Amino acid sequence: MGFLILQAWLTVFASCLSATSWSNFHPRNNSQSQTKFLPIGIATGQAPSSSTGKVRSFELVPSTPFATLDYGTEVAGYPFFEVSSMRGKVQIEVKYGEAFQALSNNFSDGPYPFAIGLSNTYRVETFDVTTPGIFESFFLQGGQRWQSIRLLTPGSITFASVGLRPSIPVVDIDNLPGQFECDNNKLNDIWKLGAKAVNVACLEQGTQPELWQVNQTGAFIRGMRSGVSDQGAFLENYTLEFDARIERGGLGWVVAHPLASPASGIQLNLVGELPPETRFVNTNTSLTPPNSILLGYGYSIVNQTTLNSYLLDTFQIPFPVQEKTWYRVTTVLTGGEYLAVSISGIQIFNATLSSFYIGGSAIPTRGSFGFGGWQDQSGTVKNVLVYDTLNSSTLYSNPMTDKAQVLAEYGVHQNYESVCLDGPKRDRLIWLGDLYHTSRIVGTSTSRLDLIKGTLNSLLSWQTPDGLFPYDAAMGYNSSLAYQAFTNGGGGARFGIEVYKVVLPDYQILGLLSFTDYVSTSNDLDFVRETWPHWKLQTNWILDQINATTGLLSLLGAFLGPASGGSVVNCAFVQALNMVADIAAAIDDTDAVTKYQNAAITLAATINKSLWNSKLGVYSLSLASPDDYSVSSCAFCITSGTANATQASSFLAAIQSLKLGPGYKDSTQANSSDPSTNISPNTNGFFLAALMAQGTAAAAATSLELLQTLWGAMLVDNETKTGASWEYLNVAGAPGLGLYTSLSHPWGGAPTYLLTEWVAGLQAAAGAKGFGYGSWVVNPTLGVAMGLGKARATVMTAFSGSLEVAWSVVNASTLQVQINAPARTSGVFEMAGFKKVLTGGTEYHLLVPV
Numbered sequence: 001m002g003f004l005i006l007q008a009w010l011t012v013f014a015s016c017l018s019a020t021s022w023s024n025f026h027p028r029n030n031s032q033s034q035t036k037f038l039p040i041g042i043a044t045g046q047a048p049s050s051s052t053g054k055v056r057s058f059e060l061v062p063s064t065p066f067a068t069l070d071y072g073t074e075v076a077g078y079p080f081f082e083v084s085s086m087r088g089k090v091q092i093e094v095k096y097g098e099a100f101q102a103l104s105n106n107f108s109d110g111p112y113p114f115a116i117g118l119s120n121t122y123r124v125e126t127f128d129v130t131t132p133g134i135f136e137s138f139f140l141q142g143g144q145r146w147q148s149i150r151l152l153t154p155g156s157i158t159f160a161s162v163g164l165r166p167s168i169p170v171v172d173i174d175n176l177p178g179q180f181e182c183d184n185n186k187l188n189d190i191w192k193l194g195a196k197a198v199n200v201a202c203l204e205q206g207t208q209p210e211l212w213q214v215n216q217t218g219a220f221i222r223g224m225r226s227g228v229s230d231q232g233a234f235l236e237n238y239t240l241e242f243d244a245r246i247e248r249g250g251l252g253w254v255v256a257h258p259l260a261s262p263a264s265g266i267q268l269n270l271v272g273e274l275p276p277e278t279r280f281v282n283t284n285t286s287l288t289p290p291n292s293i294l295l296g297y298g299y300s301i302v303n304q305t306t307l308n309s310y311l312l313d314t315f316q317i318p319f320p321v322q323e324k325t326w327y328r329v330t331t332v333l334t335g336g337e338y339l340a341v342s343i344s345g346i347q348i349f350n351a352t353l354s355s356f357y358i359g360g361s362a363i364p365t366r367g368s369f370g371f372g373g374w375q376d377q378s379g380t381v382k383n384v385l386v387y388d389t390l391n392s393s394t395l396y397s398n399p400m401t402d403k404a405q406v407l408a409e410y411g412v413h414q415n416y417e418s419v420c421l422d423g424p425k426r427d428r429l430i431w432l433g434d435l436y437h438t439s440r441i442v443g444t445s446t447s448r449l450d451l452i453k454g455t456l457n458s459l460l461s462w463q464t465p466d467g468l469f470p471y472d473a474a475m476g477y478n479s480s481l482a483y484q485a486f487t488n489g490g491g492g493a494r495f496g497i498e499v500y501k502v503v504l505p506d507y508q509i510l511g512l513l514s515f516t517d518y519v520s521t522s523n524d525l526d527f528v529r530e531t532w533p534h535w536k537l538q539t540n541w542i543l544d545q546i547n548a549t550t551g552l553l554s555l556l557g558a559f560l561g562p563a564s565g566g567s568v569v570n571c572a573f574v575q576a577l578n579m580v581a582d583i584a585a586a587i588d589d590t591d592a593v594t595k596y597q598n599a600a601i602t603l604a605a606t607i608n609k610s611l612w613n614s615k616l617g618v619y620s621l622s623l624a625s626p627d628d629y630s631v632s633s634c635a636f637c638i639t640s641g642t643a644n645a646t647q648a649s650s651f652l653a654a655i656q657s658l659k660l661g662p663g664y665k666d667s668t669q670a671n672s673s674d675p676s677t678n679i680s681p682n683t684n685g686f687f688l689a690a691l692m693a694q695g696t697a698a699a700a701a702t703s704l705e706l707l708q709t710l711w712g713a714m715l716v717d718n719e720t721k722t723g724a725s726w727e728y729l730n731v732a733g734a735p736g737l738g739l740y741t742s743l744s745h746p747w748g749g750a751p752t753y754l755l756t757e758w759v760a761g762l763q764a765a766a767g768a769k770g771f772g773y774g775s776w777v778v779n780p781t782l783g784v785a786m787g788l789g790k791a792r793a794t795v796m797t798a799f800s801g802s803l804e805v806a807w808s809v810v811n812a813s814t815l816q817v818q819i820n821a822p823a824r825t826s827g828v829f830e831m832a833g834f835k836k837v838l839t840g841g842t843e844y845h846l847l848v849p850v
């Protein structure tokens, strides 16, 4: 997820590090620091090359200045460099990218200024290497497969090794607690895509460390997307003053910058005199000329895909701005119209904001302030003072010397909780709706249910009194301190009401389903009992959005489809209500069971009455678009049980008209000839669940084809495959959205749980008795119909041990099945009319006629 969604609703509402030591090493204590990620291939030459060879010590000299490092699959951590020898002056430019092609791009596949991601905003960084030894980047890189090192200077340098100190759990993807294997290797690799994606996107508490170093000198801030104060969200017409000391290059700050995404605001950058002793030779002086102030608006000062940024003006400072020297920087916002900056009392400019073009609208002047900087810059900030421009009354003051206080206020604190993000590289936020696939993938692969629980706890800490959760919670803000600012839109001028009611409110439904999936995998009823009132509150809020006239949800926005009277949000809610009722049953809240079951029955009946289009054999996209339909609606109307068997098969047949490129386009309203039409593995993943559940030969053939064309596309290109599932594909089957695309996105990894559930055929039984696989079902109908000769799958249960099924077709007419299950569980084997209850043992053998 990310800006595509945001754009959709917006249209509705209108390092510098002196090499040599490990001194910048983050103090941490976990198993992750014991392993390294090392490249599997290295190439040296005059340009990046994807034809890498053996890993070895390598030398860069001016005639061979480039090294390309291939990590083979997606990895994340702190880049480290072990230099065995060097000669002369050595500066190196290092790039990080998910796709190989990024290495040929000026900014690689970055920058990522969308949010504070507790990682390096930039995908390019420069090092001045002065002595042999090991050095490490201060910032972690959130996700990459490829890396390049370019020698910028006439000297030479030899690396004994280069790699990453992990910032993610180090696991062997071939030996996870949850497993799947069959005699189709492509399916085996497809299963791993989601497992890999959740492995890199789900992070342990405290492993993404603070971004600023704060002590009595002030806050030492390396170039990054600004950290923004949670105290200034609703300020306007204010003056911001602070003491600034450039440590290297320059420093950046923002004003009138909202906290909650989309968070773009007024960008400012002070560039120092760039003295030859400290200037990196690759400093882009056309972008950041010496002794200047840059004025920008947007996410950054350069464009990144559709994260629009405007470099509005560059003002020359009429005196040299020295490094390691304190200056008082004053930024004055007056009357919603003027912006002036002075340095130590000398006004550099006073600009009329309406004179700048930012794509049509006016530059908003409300919002908070914060500090960061451009690539390779660093500076120290202290004594921040904010006062009313007109009457000088103090609004805020902070010496910036209290580490714990500053880190929390500016959202640059280490991750408070274990959290699953949208992706390791980009949109490093807890996207509520996208957890849907994540929690199910974790349940059948890494089994790191603790990380899902952490994510749910984090969401709970932000819940509003109405019951709503944030659509994309940040991991570095303290929820009890930043709650007001985020809940009220973070200062963006756009909203008069609680923002979560307006932005992606359908994510509340998918978030609720993530909770129910967590419970159904973990059987964590203690967690349910502790937090139950909060989930009921949320469920009841959604119920309250049912429109008395139509009997269908009328939301104020939706990612999945039409917000008002739309079939997908309503069917998804039927599914959630039934699952919440199962949880209520598990803790004996009988009133809630009745209430939610009845609500589900009524809502499903209304959907069938008002949205079933019998002429087309589909559920209408919405009341307002009766002849349109979507893949997500097909998915949720089937998986929720709203559709009967006849409806399911006719809708599935109709969806074939949406086939486009490697998969299905989202709906009949998506324009197939628009080159920006992206194929979403997220929505196709919802759809695949409904398709596979049919268990017919036709469904098996269509599923196999979709798996091969859509998910198979993520495996074929040596330069783009990361071993993880992707965010979007274009119609040619290449990554969608260009280099910006996340090539490691759990929302694209549905096959991981679907192959386990429907191809190996290993499922939890329906209802509360199936929680934690206490009761299970083995039904390999679809896998056999796909023509597979054998398959096996393993999942962790909540009942001391794993549950494993292995089957194979012997002499073409018999299925040989073995099931190993914890003694405290029982289940049933079902296939094509054959049914056998399996109980009382730990190992079952069956021979079933096919």
Ligand SMILES: *[C@@H]1O[C@H](CO)[C@@H](O)[C@H](O)[C@H]1NC(C)=O
Pocket: 029, 030
């Ligand atoms: C690191 O963790 C281990 C095991 O939890 C503990 O025994 C050790 O004291 C910790 N070390 C530090 C420096 O905190």
Ligand SMILES: *[C@@H]1O[C@H](CO)[C@@H](O)[C@H](O)[C@H]1NC(C)=O
Pocket: 040, 041, 050, 051, 052, 053, 070, 072, 718
């Ligand atoms: C594909 O990638 C592997 C390493 O990931 C590398 O060894 C090989 O040379 C590459 N092949 C091609 C054709 O680029």
Ligand SMILES: *[C@@H]1O[C@H](CO)[C@@H](O)[C@H](O)[C@H]1NC(C)=O
Pocket: 106, 284
């Ligand atoms: C990359 O940077 C160089 C040097 O600043 C510039 O000439 C070139 O146009 C840039 N390329 C792109 C695609 O912006």
Ligand SMILES: *[C@@H]1O[C@H](CO)[C@@H](O)[C@H](O)[C@H]1NC(C)=O
Pocket: 213, 214, 215, 216, 217, 220
């Ligand atoms: C404060 O932090 C900065 C940046 O880490 C460091 O260079 C400086 O030595 C520290 N000062 C004190 C007094 O600890």
Ligand SMILES: *[C@@H]1O[C@H](CO)[C@@H](O)[C@H](O)[C@H]1NC(C)=O
Pocket: 106, 107, 284, 286, 287
């Ligand atoms: C330098 O900055 C300009 C914008 O002023 C940008 O177009 C160009 O790509 C940058 N070059 C490099 C090498 O980053």
Ligand SMILES: *[C@@H]1O[C@H](CO)[C@@H](O)[C@H](O)[C@H]1NC(C)=O
Pocket: 301, 302, 303, 308, 309, 310, 311
């Ligand atoms: C970013 O793109 C917009 C729209 O094309 C353009 O107006 C703006 O000048 C660009 N910004 C930069 C910094 O190049």
Ligand SMILES: *[C@@H]1O[C@H](CO)[C@@H](O)[C@H](O)[C@H]1NC(C)=O
Pocket: 235, 236, 237, 334, 335, 336
């Ligand atoms: C800021 O100034 C503008 C123009 O005078 C005014 O409309 C607005 O109300 C002011 N905002 C605050 C919070 O004073």
Ligand SMILES: *[C@@H]1O[C@H](CO)[C@@H](O)[C@H](O)[C@H]1NC(C)=O
Pocket: 332, 334, 338, 339, 340, 350, 351
């Ligand atoms: C900037 O100019 C405007 C219009 O002349 C004026 O009202 C405002 O006070 C000026 N700001 C500063 C800080 O001088």
Ligand SMILES: *[C@@H]1O[C@H](CO)[C@@H](O)[C@H](O)[C@H]1NC(C)=O
Pocket: 388, 390, 391, 392, 393
């Ligand atoms: C200063 O102006 C602000 C905004 O108009 C107002 O809220 C505040 O009460 C004023 N303070 C004084 C001391 O006049």
Ligand SMILES: *[C@@H]1O[C@H](CO)[C@@H](O)[C@H](O)[C@H]1NC(C)=O
Pocket: 416, 478, 479, 480, 481
């Ligand atoms: C958040 O801040 C509050 C108030 O300062 C504090 O009590 C709480 O412990 C902080 N939360 C965390 C998780 O550190």
Ligand SMILES: *[C@@H]1O[C@H](CO)[C@@H](O)[C@H](O)[C@H]1NC(C)=O
Pocket: 547, 548, 549, 550, 554, 564
């Ligand atoms: C309820 O539905 C009716 C009929 O479509 C519509 O006119 C009305 O605006 C809806 N109410 C809300 C609160 O959305």
Ligand SMILES: *[C@@H]1O[C@H](CO)[C@@H](O)[C@H](O)[C@H]1NC(C)=O
Pocket: 608, 612, 644, 645, 646, 647
């Ligand atoms: C399925 O639903 C359709 C539409 O409501 C209805 O016409 C049909 O009779 C139902 N079929 C079964 C088997 O219930």
